[in-house]
Amino acid sequence: MNAQATILKQKRWRLLKAVIFVLLLFMGFQYYLDFDADLSLLNLDFTVLKMMIFFVNYLWLYPKLFRKKQYLKWAIGILLLLLFGLALRYTVEEIIYPAYLGFRNYHEGTTLIYYAKDGFFFLSPWIIFSTVFGLVEDWTKMKNDKQALEQQNTQAELALLKSQLNPHFLFNTLNSIYSLAYQKSDKAPDAILKLSEVMRYMLYDSEDKVVLLEKELQYLHSFVDLQKARFKENIYVDLLVEGPVTNQLIMPVLLIAFVENAFKHGVLSDPSDPVLIHVIVEGNHLQLNVQNKINHQLKDQTGGIGLPNIRRRLELLYPGRHTLNIKENDTHYICELSLQL
Incomplete structure (x- = not known):
């Protein structure tokens, strides 16, 4: 792994830790205000789901598909990711929680269409956030690469210009000394x-x-x-x-x-x-x-x-x-x- 890839990996790990810290801090603050264990558990699983949506796109779908301009495959991947997230959330909140913990997130009788619309509304922004993070990362990398290339080209051109100047001066000066020596x-x-x-x-x-x-x-x-x-x-x-x-x-x-x-x-x-x-x-x-x-x-x-x-x-x-x-x-x-x- 080259140095640039290592730096990118370190940046992504720092981002992951920052997102986790902010989300956990938000959950803890909300729990402190509500003192509601059921609500806190629902917030926890929904938060984990949002993080999963964010990082699956940021670390896998975006670099593998979007960055390579395979936009249709990326859009299909995003759709499947959201459907999987909705199915997972429904399974946990509407099947497992009622069966084992005696509570659910939505009222009984809530239609699947409403559930899907609500889930898409709250999960879609995390697709947007992760894509924007990827775009900013690519733009920053492109800008840094361009600056590095321009600096390398400038240094190379300066070296060439300087190499032209020194022999020219030396040539003229040696001519002068030759003239003096010839004249004794x-x-x-x-x-x-x-x-x-x-x-x-x-x-x-x-x-x-x-x-x-x-x-x-x-x-x-x-x-x-x-x-x-x-x-x-x-x-x-x-x-x-x-x-x-x-x-x-x-x-x-x-x-x-x-x-x-x-x-x-x-x-x-x-x-x-x-x-x-x-x-x-x-x-x-x-x-x-x-x-x-x-x-x-x-x-x-x-x-x-x-x-x-x-x-x-x-x-x-x-x-x-x-x-x-x-x-x-x-x-x-x-x-x-x-x-x-």
Whole structure:
């Protein structure tokens, strides 16, 4: 028996105990008020009959027939169950009790038609109750299964998106270090050290569901330093962080795509129009603005999986808690991300 079946069995047993407790409590209260042994005995057998009707449908007819959409067989089963219940009640209350205990439930001469109508009236609600219990149980199970499936799919998709992002970043960074090594630049050792710090963050810290915002911003600083080390000529990049960065948490490796995109497609050598990376932190709200002058002469040939990737990650990780505006004119490319941490 799997874990789900065990849980279902435990729920049903708890339900059985709850129904028995409530019914016995009701009978005891009624007996306390009436002090009538005959009436209490009639209530007891009728209560047991109601419980039998409830649980035969809930535990057997409903799962075996109704749940499998065999509605006609289920209806026939319900009818036979009610007829059996009526026959059993009649035998006990109108034959056995008068013969051995000297009392009966109905007046002598009560017709079978009246007896059947009265019995159906009082027993039918228990068929309805047990069916509703089964429907609610099925709906709850379906809802839980759907949520579990959606969560599994989301985790699988996030893992895939993340696996796409990391090789892309590593590919670009190794190209940078290769360029430094080829030029025999003194910046190569520092670049390797920065790459070590970045890779440590990506391989270890980014495995967590959330990281400190301070670490994510340090990751951006390291990335910018690596890019500065890449170019022999000076590049102009302003990375500004405004506002108190304390213990805020953020999904790891989330902001890099916007910064990487600016380096891939931006003009980096214009001191009058540098790449602007502005992070504003106000409590649990983060605003990231990235602006770069478009380089119309140089296009990155590796393709752009970063921004489509990050759009999807934001949809999965921050549904209803982010806005992303990307604007482009003749001269500049601007990304504006507003995020509720």
